[in-house]
Amino acid sequence: MYKKRGLLIVLSGPSGVGKGTVRKALFEAPNTNYEYSISMTTRSPREGEVDGVDYFFKTKEEFESLIEQGKLLEHAQYVGNYYGTPVDYVNEMIEAGRDVFLEIEVVGAAQVREKMPDGLFIFLAPPSLSELESRLIGRGTEAEEVIASRVEKAREELEMMHLYDYVVENDDVQKACDRIHAIVTAEHCRRERVEARYLEMLKGEEK
Amino acid sequence: MYKKRGLLIVLSGPSGVGKGTVRKALFEAPNTNYEYSISMTTRSPREGEVDGVDYFFKTKEEFESLIEQGKLLEHAQYVGNYYGTPVDYVNEMIEAGRDVFLEIEVVGAAQVREKMPDGLFIFLAPPSLSELESRLIGRGTEAEEVIASRVEKAREELEMMHLYDYVVENDDVQKACDRIHAIVTAEHCRRERVEARYLEMLKGEEK
Numbered sequence: 001m002y003k004k005r006g007l008l009i010v011l012s013g014p015s016g017v018g019k020g021t022v023r024k025a026l027f028e029a030p031n032t033n034y035e036y037s038i039s040m041t042t043r044s045p046r047e048g049e050v051d052g053v054d055y056f057f058k059t060k061e062e063f064e065s066l067i068e069q070g071k072l073l074e075h076a077q078y079v080g081n082y083y084g085t086p087v088d089y090v091n092e093m094i095e096a097g098r099d100v101f102l103e104i105e106v107v108g109a110a111q112v113r114e115k116m117p118d119g120l121f122i123f124l125a126p127p128s129l130s131e132l133e134s135r136l137i138g139r140g141t142e143a144e145e146v147i148a149s150r151v152e153k154a155r156e157e158l159e160m161m162h163l164y165d166y167v168v169e170n171d172d173v174q175k176a177c178d179r180i181h182a183i184v185t186a187e188h189c190r191r192e193r194v195e196a197r198y199l200e201m202l203k204g205e206e207k
Numbered sequence: 208m209y210k211k212r213g214l215l216i217v218l219s220g221p222s223g224v225g226k227g228t229v230r231k232a233l234f235e236a237p238n239t240n241y242e243y244s245i246s247m248t249t250r251s252p253r254e255g256e257v258d259g260v261d262y263f264f265k266t267k268e269e270f271e272s273l274i275e276q277g278k279l280l281e282h283a284q285y286v287g288n289y290y291g292t293p294v295d296y297v298n299e300m301i302e303a304g305r306d307v308f309l310e311i312e313v314v315g316a317a318q319v320r321e322k323m324p325d326g327l328f329i330f331l332a333p334p335s336l337s338e339l340e341s342r343l344i345g346r347g348t349e350a351e352e353v354i355a356s357r358v359e360k361a362r363e364e365l366e367m368m369h370l371y372d373y374v375v376e377n378d379d380v381q382k383a384c385d386r387i388h389a390i391v392t393a394e395h396c397r398r399e400r401v402e403a404r405y406l407e408m409l410k411g412e413e414k
Binding site (some may be wrong): 122123125128129155158159161162164165166167168178179181182183185186187189190191194195198201202 | 329330332335336362365366368369371372373374375385386388389390392393394396397398401402405408409
């Protein structure tokens with residue numbers, strides 16, 4: 001019996017490219033129907049960030065205990081902090097036929113790709129490298145050496161594009177959202193995902 | 208130097224599924240920007256069909272001469288008539304970065320898949336087999352034995368779905384069009400198609 005599974009949608013890309021902004025705009029759109037999987041982190045909340053909304057903020061000890069219990073789909077250290085994705089929520093939603101949306105760092109996305117290769121991996125890319133550098137500097141919330149390390153990291157992260165299914169340019173937040181919506185719609189029409197339903201139909205209606 | 212190539216978009220599916228209706232609706236939409244490759248056929252025009260708009264209507268002798276000259280991307284005989292796609296127009300448009308749209312029969316689509324494997328193959332599917340049979344009968348423009356042969360053909364054609372990248376259900380013409388638009392948008396974001404541009408950017412901006 002054919003049972004519709006949800007999609008795992010992974011949005012990642014270099015630091016500073018605007019993943020959080022695009023993700024928020026996506027979820028504010030009226031046509032959005034994704035389950036958002038909130039990441040865990042040990043980094044300190046930035047101004048305006050809310051625990052359980054932007055991230056689950058955990059201590060290092062709490063985080064390491066969850067790793068040991070195998071409760072994370074992926075986890076990584078990034079600029080001295082842990083980031084990770086709780087695994088149970090993702091699996092339950094997909095089995096229930098719901099699309100789950102992750103917004104994670106590039107290193108974490110590579111781990112998810114290994115564990116869930118039929119996920120939908122979207123790389124958010126800057127219009128140009130210089131544009132990305134200005135954004136990293138423009139955020140103005142970090143010390144100079146943190147910014148320098150981020151710029152270098154961002155260059156390395158751009159080179160991990162080959163692990164992704166799609167590349168969405170973030171030239172404009174609304175356009176980026178529209179492209180992501182189109183990608184999700186298209187993936188639901190991919191032959192491998194729906195063929196079983198039609199084969200059943202052909203069998204069921206045979207005379 | 209990175210040069211953007213257009214996409215070849217092939218819409219096919221079983222006889223009676225509504226390929227022509229969906230194609231017309233697609234091209235009437237304000238956001239459509241495809242080049243339509245008009246097919247050639249030796250079958251007689253149906254009521255309202257215009258030469259050079261719906262098809263290029265050719266005699267059998269003219270058609271066979273074009274086959275000999277290698278001027279067809281695909282051609283097939285279907286219910287006693289030839290159908291085919293002129294090759295030059297398709298290649299010129301793709302090289303010029305334009306998306307070319309073909310609406311063709313399933314047998315022809317299989318030939319195009321062999322010659323242009325990186326095309327975008329969309330299978331238009333009926334909501335159910337009985338729905339498809341009603342549509343074939345409902346058209347009412349053909350003799351009874353022609354309908355019976357079409358129903359059998361349609362069942363066989365449904366089984367060729369495995370050759371396609373996407374399956375779009377034609378439950379509603381507008382919804383089918385929206386899905387096709389989404390698929391084309393998504394394909395333009397596929398990593399394999401755009402990666403070269405970013406690699407060039409990384410190289411160009413290296414210090």
